[in-house]
Amino acid sequence: MERRTFLKAASAAGISVVGFNPLAALAANTSLRIATWVPPTHHQTAVTLPRWIDAISKASDGSLKLTIDPAPIAPPPEQYNIIRAGAADIAYHVAAYTPGPFEVARGIEMPFMSPSAEVGSMATVDWYERNIGFDAEFKDVKVLTIFVHGPGVLHSKEPIHTLEDFQNVKVRVGGGGVRMAEALGAAPVAMPASQAYESLQKGVADAAMFPWEAIKGFRLYELVDNHLEIPGGLYTTFFAVIMNRGKWDALPDEHKQVLTEFGGLKGAQIFGKGWDDADVAGKKTATDNGHTISVLSEEEQPKWAEKVAFVEDDWVKLANERGYDGAALLEDLKATVKKYNS
Known part of the structure; x- marks a missing residue:
């Protein structure tokens, strides 16, 4: 189904759930807690999660109530563990923070792969559910949906336009970005997103890999004023x-039905669009503050791609080792992204 056609159908389905789901109205009230680890001003807690919660509440006629914890109960890498242990009911977990079990799912994180959060999120759900299945790698939890953030941008204190400019630059990366930064000649500093501001402030890092939203969401505009966009993103991050x-x-079955309805593709679309909107706001913040924004040149793109080609090769090998046809999976993933981007 074409993306535009799907979105119309999804909208219609949302109206259908609200208008023609009398069983949900009869279900006993259920309250669920959502753990979070970003600041309360971050779009995830201030805008996107409330939008998702509101849709679920309306679809259940108010009988399914989701609330966001007022403060983090665990650092970002522990979100998967607190859900397994039952310390919270729902969370959004960065797969890269738990190395090992979710490596096939992280195929979408490869360089130049995802043109936007909405496209990447919906394509990943489609591709992953069709080829692998949510329960294959996430055995200990129930996956409601998966999504990715916007294309990874390089934000720095000094201008970076070429590979030569990037040599030995101390760059903040997430758990999955260490080898890629090293291959590009930088000096990676791995840490959760929530620690990036302090690392830049204290000079532990002089640059950071983030989608645009972090410029506003984590107030990085105060510390970096040069930004290099990479077509398709230098990376993205897989969230479950x-x-x-x-x-x-x-x-009750009625509430499972509502969460299923607003999980999967529809949930991915909600979370993905929320991130794209936040990216627009983040980029505007950079522009409003007089920052310099550049795009990796056509001359430079093949040089960067050659340095990080091992990312695809390693992922294909890993998928093969886990019993899949890695090359076929990669081809299908690229085709699925292209479908949702058309």
């Missing part, structure tokens, strides 16, 4: 919206 298995099993 996960739920405690026991809590899921205990839900």
